Amino acid sequence: MAPATLTSKRFTAHDEADAIEQAFAKGWSDGLPVVPPTEARVRAMLDAARLQPGHQVAFIRDRAVAVTAEKVAINAVMAGCRPEYMPVVVAAVEAIGDPRWSYHGPGTSTGGAGVLMIVNGPIARELDINAGDNLFGPGWRSNLTIGRAVRLVMRNVIGSLPGLLDRGTLGHPGKLSYVIAENEAESPWAPLHVERGFRPEQSVVTVIASDAPHQFYNQLSPGAEGILTTLADDMRISGTVMGQSTYVVVLAGEHMRTIAASGWDKKRIRQFLFEKTHNSYAHLKRTQRMSGEIAPGDEQKMRPLVASPDDILVVAAGGRAGAFSCYIPGWGSAKSSQATSKEVKR
Amino acid sequence: MIEILDPTTEAAAAQSIAWAPRPTALQGKRVALIQNTKFNSDQLLRRIGDILKAEYGVAEWKMYDKHNASVPAHAEIIEEIKKSADVMVAGIGD
Numbered sequence: 001m002a003p004a005t006l007t008s009k010r011f012t013a014h015d016e017a018d019a020i021e022q023a024f025a026k027g028w029s030d031g032l033p034v035v036p037p038t039e040a041r042v043r044a045m046l047d048a049a050r051l052q053p054g055h056q057v058a059f060i061r062d063r064a065v066a067v068t069a070e071k072v073a074i075n076a077v078m079a080g081c082r083p084e085y086m087p088v089v090v091a092a093v094e095a096i097g098d099p100r101w102s103y104h105g106p107g108t109s110t111g112g113a114g115v116l117m118i119v120n121g122p123i124a125r126e127l128d129i130n131a132g133d134n135l136f137g138p139g140w141r142s143n144l145t146i147g148r149a150v151r152l153v154m155r156n157v158i159g160s161l162p163g164l165l166d167r168g169t170l171g172h173p174g175k176l177s178y179v180i181a182e183n184e185a186e187s188p189w190a191p192l193h194v195e196r197g198f199r200p201e202q203s204v205v206t207v208i209a210s211d212a213p214h215q216f217y218n219q220l221s222p223g224a225e226g227i228l229t230t231l232a233d234d235m236r237i238s239g240t241v242m243g244q245s246t247y248v249v250v251l252a253g254e255h256m257r258t259i260a261a262s263g264w265d266k267k268r269i270r271q272f273l274f275e276k277t278h279n280s281y282a283h284l285k286r287t288q289r290m291s292g293e294i295a296p297g298d299e300q301k302m303r304p305l306v307a308s309p310d311d312i313l314v315v316a317a318g319g320r321a322g323a324f325s326c327y328i329p330g331w332g333s334a335k336s337s338q339a340t341s342k343e344v345k346r
Numbered sequence: 347m348i349e350i351l352d353p354t355t356e357a358a359a360a361q362s363i364a365w366a367p368r369p370t371a372l373q374g375k376r377v378a379l380i381q382n383t384k385f386n387s388d389q390l391l392r393r394i395g396d397i398l399k400a401e402y403g404v405a406e407w408k409m410y411d412k413h414n415a416s417v418p419a420h421a422e423i424i425e426e427i428k429k430s431a432d433v434m435v436a437g438i439g440d
Contacts, residue, residue: 006351008351008352008353008356009351009352009356010349010350010351010352011349011350011352012347012348012349012350013347013348013349013350014347014348015347015348016348019348019350022350023350028353028354036348036350037350037351037353038348038349038350038351039349039351042351061418062418065355070351071353071354071355074351074352074353075353078353102416102417104416104417104418105415105416105417106416109416152353156353156354156355157353157354157355158355159355291385332416333414335413335414335416335417336414336415336416336417337416
């Protein structure tokens with residue numbers, strides 16, 4: 001059977017350099033040079049994911065846009081992906097098209113969400129998706145190009161152009177690419193995808209509409225409680241504070257080992273952080289985060305940072321050395337966008 | 347020479363949006379205000395409703411709330427507005 005025709009409009013360029021300049025001129029780029037999307041490169045991308053060009057990867061309801069495999073492949077080429085990355089890009093695009101992720105809000109909001117993608121399972125190792133030193137970059141092709149491909153799909157296919165339909169007030173560097181893997185090889189804990197109902201041998205991408213990472217420091221504590229007390233104190237006033245959706249807590253090597261040596265699992269970490277990040281109504285009103293005058297009892301009346309301990313996702317990742325870890329506030333409220341996981345199909 | 351493929355969504359030639367007919371005047375019309383539930387958006391829309399009534403002669407206005415700011419208006423309120431209003435104002439107040 002002859003391969004299905006690629007239906008995208010074609011442009012000619014004198015050479016690769018001219019094609020790169022044309023991509024800038026046509027508004028296809030995120031600001032960095034792109035790899036020119038030739039038919040051979042696009043077909044290699046589709047073949048690696050075993051997808052027909054017309055396959056609908058996602059339908060973005062609010063924009064009434066069908067995202068086809070052909071368009072995802074073109075943007076993945078432009079981002080600099082290797083063909084074997086394509087299944088991960090496809091799974092991430094499926095996830096942002098899921099009604100639970102609710103594209104319109106995080107794609108458009110002045111809150112400036114990035115698409116944090118956490119990759120679990122064997123594909124993370126196969127593709128060398130970084131889970132260690134310099135976790136958020138730079139240095140790893142898969143981390144930087146997979147996220148870039150998803151953002152190019154958002155821009156070029158779905159129409160989330162910065163300054164037009166993407167109205168992020170500040171944005172953040174993670175909006176270029178925001179991909180990490182969990183350090184499953186060294187983690188003492190159940191990986192994120194297993195906690196979310198998948199089997200360990202499945203490969204899964206979890207997407208979370210997210211602020212930038214906030215690093216915290218604790219070189220003092222010999223055990224879990226001290227480190228997590230520092231973390232909770234940093235987290236307690238972060239994000240929008242009121243009605244936060246999700247937090248991702250990324251525990252790097254030293255903290256991971258110290259907390260695990262205290263015998264704490266992810267569930268206990270979540271429970272502790274949930275309990276220690278409540279704010280009093282009085283404080284929220286005094287600092288102009290909650291409306292209204294301070295009423296009797298407001299000093300004792302407490303509001304949790306997230307609705308439930310399960311809204312704190314704990315991930316083991318980051319360099320082996322250094323008394324640093326981080327937390328990442330999710331965008332918006334729980335009603336606005338939920339963390340969404342999709343299996344990587346191969 | 348090399349050939350490159352367009353990464354953008356190309357609008358189908360026949361695609362069009364069926365706009366509802368626009369009223370030529372607001373006199374006597376019933377207005378639906380859709381508020382996105384953000385802080386103060388109700389106040390902004392209430393003020394708009396009052397101005398439409400006082401200065402443009404609309405018959406009445408009624409406010410409808412979305413489930414939250416990040417989702418489209420839900421089917422129930424759209425159906426209700428279709429039945430009970432001639433004109434609709436949707437907006438955000440941040």
